[in-house]
Amino acid sequence: MPGFKKRFCGLRRHWLELYLLLLIAEKPSYGYELSTKLKDFGIIISGTGQMGNLYRILSQLEVKGFVKTDWDTQESGPARKIYIITDSGLLFLRDAMDSVIEMEKTTEKFIKRYKELNKKT
Amino acid sequence: MPGFKKRFCGLRRHWLELYLLLLIAEKPSYGYELSTKLKDFGIIISGTGQMGNLYRILSQLEVKGFVKTDWDTQESGPARKIYIITDSGLLFLRDAMDSVIEMEKTTEKFIKRYKELNKKT
């Protein structure tokens, strides 16, 4: 009755989770750094509001068990919460590749059909 | 103060709107038919609940002025509400192509980086 009712509802959230998991899988990292690395995938995090949402998504990845965390107090400045991928996270990422591949095919088809539409006009 | 505060919040909704606008631009159509044509873009509409959401998105496309409608009572069976693209809708579609092209690039990059990640492991 309680627990998780839904799988992938919102896509934006879904993609953001995948981008973050890939970045973390490549190299353990922390929220502030990840926010800049997201540029690789065309995501610009601007303003504290958006940062806040990013932190919330990260903490939920932890709740789901896809990442674990470790505080880094070595560097100067405020402590950093380092996110490290788990086996469960890697598995989730692997399974999610299907949807990424489908999205690539879909966008490709969409662009092709849009061009065809404009040829006729 | 009132009016539209946001642009593209949810991606899922955003994509669905674009798919529908392209399909309607290709050929005027109605909700029930569009629900089957969405398969072209990997979207499976199943159950009356999902159909209901589709109709709501269509009616909001009309509110935004991207489509206009016309009732078709010629065919047998229940009347069909035919959606026809407007100039405003075509303009919106054209402007949105940037985000489609970016999504294609992003997914391509994502797949490449995921493969590279697994090479090392």
Added chain:
DNA sequence: TATAATATATGTAAAATACATATATATGAC
């Protein structure tokens, strides 16, 4: 001693999603 950059986190109104439900027409089965 400000101010800016770095770093994490919560509060919440508004919007989107998932799914149930309501309604109506036509066709074929029995």
Added chain:
DNA sequence: GTCATATATATGTATTTTACATATATTATA
């Protein structure tokens, strides 16, 4: 004739997500 099914459109609403404001703390530098 009436029952089930396919066709067709639409609304109600609890839950979840989004957008953005706000809170808090550390270090560097001007």
